[in-house]
Amino acid sequence: MQHPLNNPNSEVQLFLTLHQKTNKLTKVLDSKIKVFHLNLGRLCLLHMLEKKNYEALPSELGDDLAVTRANISGLLSALEKLNYIERTFDMNDRRRIKVMMTDAGKDILSKAWPIYEEVVTDLFSELSKDEKTKLLSLLACI
Template identity: 45%
Template sequence: MPFEHPLLSVNVFLTLYKTEHHLVQQLEEQLGKFDLTLGRWCVLVALKSSGRPMVPSELSDDLAVTRANISNLLNSLEKAGSIRREFDPNNRRRILVSLTPEGDKLISNVWPVYEQSITQNVGNKLTLEEQSQLKSLLEKLF
């Protein structure tokens, strides 16, 4: 029976899945204090990291989410005043998404909490060498 003695690769996958779920729950608990989900936070970080306005499809590709999902994330962030969508002055068929000053301030306020949550759940449990090894191993999977 495969369920009695699953392949090691199946066990690895299930452990990764459970670990990711646990870490995301812990992080979302902290982000919720700022009325953010992990998805919204990732959009803000992607915009900040790019240093320029982005089209929704770029954000969707960057975050590996569907176009419909990115649209919902952008709607909620725009409603909260963290981003704005404007027509591209060079191509009126394109929409550009950019951070507002409020969104930039939100990133500055949330970032220390974000780092603390990750440090508490990863950095305090794995040595720097183990973190580096895990990162290298996970990179082999994509």
């Protein structure tokens, strides 16, 4: 019997290719933003806070980023040590913690985000506008 990895079906090949490309992009991006003590996960968390008007619950952020509670806790702890975010108790419900981006976090996001956009733009520069639109449409079906 032939081993399945010797001749993967197209769905497996697509997934493996997406996974490899994502890892490649993440490594390139991480190397460019490490000067800010950021990685892709930390940058995405800061971006989510900006989209939520700089304040959110940890569970909301974890859901939006599709990461576990343990992962979101690690990301928050790292960003808090850098003074990019702060966590405070919700005054209306002290069982809940609110995450807020600090001015330092806003500043670092404004410096790091253009680098993210540049790396991603370079990655997709070989594709035409129509190809990018089609790829987005295809990925939306997953």
